[in-house]
Amino acid sequence: MGTDNAVQQKTMAFAIRIVKLKRYLQARKEFDLSGQVVRSGTAVGALVREAEYAESRADFVHKMRIALKEANETSYWLELLFQTGMLDEGLYESLKADCEELKKMLVCIVNTTRQSL
Secondary structure (H helix, E strand, C coil), rough: CCHHHHHHHHHHHHHHHHHHHHHHHCCCCCCCHHHHHHHHHHHHHHHHHHCCCCCCCHHHHHHHHHHHHHHHHHHHHHHHHHHHHCCCCCHHHHHHHHHHHHHHHHHHHHHHHHHHC
């Protein structure tokens, strides 16, 4: 079950941004939330990559749905970081937009693949 290369590229770019965000947060002495956001934010791409070698269409959908859940969790951590003043509005809006784009792509992939089951 192959994934779209655009999704792999976007999830990798997002993961890189999240890792850089963790460094930024740790420089500000925020360790707890930085760990949470890096776990969920990097898991999205890892799951998309894992889905590339899914054992079946159902397994592919399952992995992509988990990636979607991780993206949604990342949205939560980003909003919490913004609401607590750890992220300025510009950085928050940029990361949020990337995360929302990934979520839309993953929903489309899941829905399209489920229809063909």
